Amino acid sequence: xxxxxxxxxxxxTSTVGAVGGLGGAVFLVPLLVVTGTDIGTxxxxxxxxxxxxSLAAASRHAGERTVNHRxxxxxxxxxxxxxxxxxxxxGRADDRVLQLVLAAIAAGAAVSSLARPGLRNxxxxxFDPSAVGEWRGELAGAYALGDAVVPYRAGRLPLxxxxxxxxxxIAGVSGVSGGFVKTPVATDILRVPLKVAAPTxxxxxxxxxxxxxxxxxxxxxxxxxxxxxxxxGSIVGGAVGASVQARLAPTTVRRLLTxxxxxxxxxxxxx
Amino acid sequence: xxxxxxxxxxxxxxxxxxxxxxxIAGVAFVVPGPAGNALAVxxxxxAVGAPLARLARVGVGFARERDWRxxxxxxxxxxxxxxxxxxxxxxx
Numbered sequence: 001x002x003x004x005x006x007x008x009x010x011x012x013t014s015t016v017g018a019v020g021g022l023g024g025a026v027f028l029v030p031l032l033v034v035t036g037t038d039i040g041t042x043x044x045x046x047x048x049x050x051x052x053x054s055l056a057a058a059s060r061h062a063g064e065r066t067v068n069h070r071x072x073x074x075x076x077x078x079x080x081x082x083x084x085x086x087x088x089x090x091g092r093a094d095d096r097v098l099q100l101v102l103a104a105i106a107a108g109a110a111v112s113s114l115a116r117p118g119l120r121n122x123x124x125x126x127f128d129p130s131a132v133g134e135w136r137g138e139l140a141g142a143y144a145l146g147d148a149v150v151p152y153r154a155g156r157l158p159l160x161x162x163x164x165x166x167x168x169x170i171a172g173v174s175g176v177s178g179g180f181v182k183t184p185v186a187t188d189i190l191r192v193p194l195k196v197a198a199p200t201x202x203x204x205x206x207x208x209x210x211x212x213x214x215x216x217x218x219x220x221x222x223x224x225x226x227x228x229x230x231x232x233g234s235i236v237g238g239a240v241g242a243s244v245q246a247r248l249a250p251t252t253v254r255r256l257l258t259x260x261x262x263x264x265x266x267x268x269x270x271x
Numbered sequence: 272x273x274x275x276x277x278x279x280x281x282x283x284x285x286x287x288x289x290x291x292x293x294x295i296a297g298v299a300f301v302v303p304g305p306a307g308n309a310l311a312v313x314x315x316x317x318a319v320g321a322p323l324a325r326l327a328r329v330g331v332g333f334a335r336e337r338d339w340r341x342x343x344x345x346x347x348x349x350x351x352x353x354x355x356x357x358x359x360x361x362x363x
Contacts, residue, residue, distance in 0.1 A: 007300070048315065048318060048319075051318045051319055051321070052318045054322055055285070055288060055292060055318065055321045055322065055325075056289045058285040058288075059282050059283075059285035062277045062281055063277070063282045065277045069275055069276045069329045069332075069333075069341075070273075070275075070333075070338075072329075073326070073329065073330070073333075073341055073344040073348055074341075076344075076348045077344055077348050080348055080351045080352055080355070081351050084352075084358070084359075087359070088355075088358065088359065088362065132272070133277060134272075134273050134275070135272060136272070136336055136338055137340070137341075203325075206322030206325070207322045207323065207326050207348060209322075210320075210323050211351070211352040211355055211356075212355075214319065214355065214359065215355060215356065217319075218356065219359065222315065224311045224315070225308075225311070227299075227314065228296040228297070228300040228310070228314050229300055231292060231318050232293055232296040232300055235289055235296070236293070239289065
């Protein structure tokens with residue numbers, strides 16, 4: 001497999017991953033495996049793709065104040081612990097069983113996403129525009145939607161954070177990043193708007209993947225010949241995807257996320 | 272309202288970091304041999320280090336806003352990541 005081909009795959013998968021806040025590795029790793037790369041090589045390349053894609057999307061998300069760092073670090077305490085446990089256990093789980101479990105999770109998240117059309121958090125006109133961003137001392141904030149402001153507050157933390165541990169485990173074991181679990185958990189359990197959940201997940205999957213990737217690097221499992229192509233491709237794709245995501249309406253992003261989750265489930269079942 | 276991680280300086284730094292890592296990876300992609308390999312290692316280190324550096328910066332921002340609970344959570348994440356890397360080194 002040529003580095004150029006891997007780089008092009010990284011561009012495409014990171015673009016799609018950044019739009020839905022899933023991280024591109026959930027597409028990149030299965031595609032690498034299908035095209036002949038063994039899972040032991042593909043998993044750390046997937047994590048590298050997520051870290052690079054997260055960096056690429058960061059400046060846009062920060063500039064729009066859609067990323068909630070307080071929610072991110074709260075999520076990440078649990079997800080990183082899960083990711084490291086998963087990376088240390090990688091190779092001990094049966095690959096096929098793991099794929100089917102991941103497919104079931106993706107399909108469940110798609111159904112959950114589809115079952116709730118429209119916006120949960122309503123735009124408020126006349127809301128102080130200076131409130132846009134995250135709010136000090138709490139897991140809450142607001143984002144701008146046209147000329148209105150949409151305030152939100154995270155809820156049901158114990159359940160949501162338990163699910164984040166699972167997302168971290170998935171990231172560590174499989175290298176696909178837990179983004180396809182984190183974003184639906186943030187929207188459907190924590191009840192954070194998708195316009196905030198996707199950028200916040202993109203921030204957190206960068207940290208989760210870096211944590212798990214350190215473990216793979218310590219073990220000498222990263223293919224250094226393919227790594228530059230993955231980094232370059234993922235940065236290009238992440239920047240493009242974040243730009244596209246910012247231009248789409250929340251309901252469009254949700255429909256797209258549902259379609260992406262179905263595609264993920266299909267890829268995992270077939271793979 | 273909090274400006275942690277979203278100030279103009281933060282946005283500029285994040286954009287520059289992404290461009291710098293992309294440039295290093297691009298050069299590593301085209302340069303053959305040991306020099307290319309060395310640059311690839313630098314690109315990987317930068318790609319892995321950037322999210323962690325961003326997290327550290329956010330943690331410092333929380334502390335500056337005296338939002339101690341979230342500053343402690345950011346520090347806890349970095350500690351978990353560090354402990355994981357150390358554990359992996361011991362195990363491998």
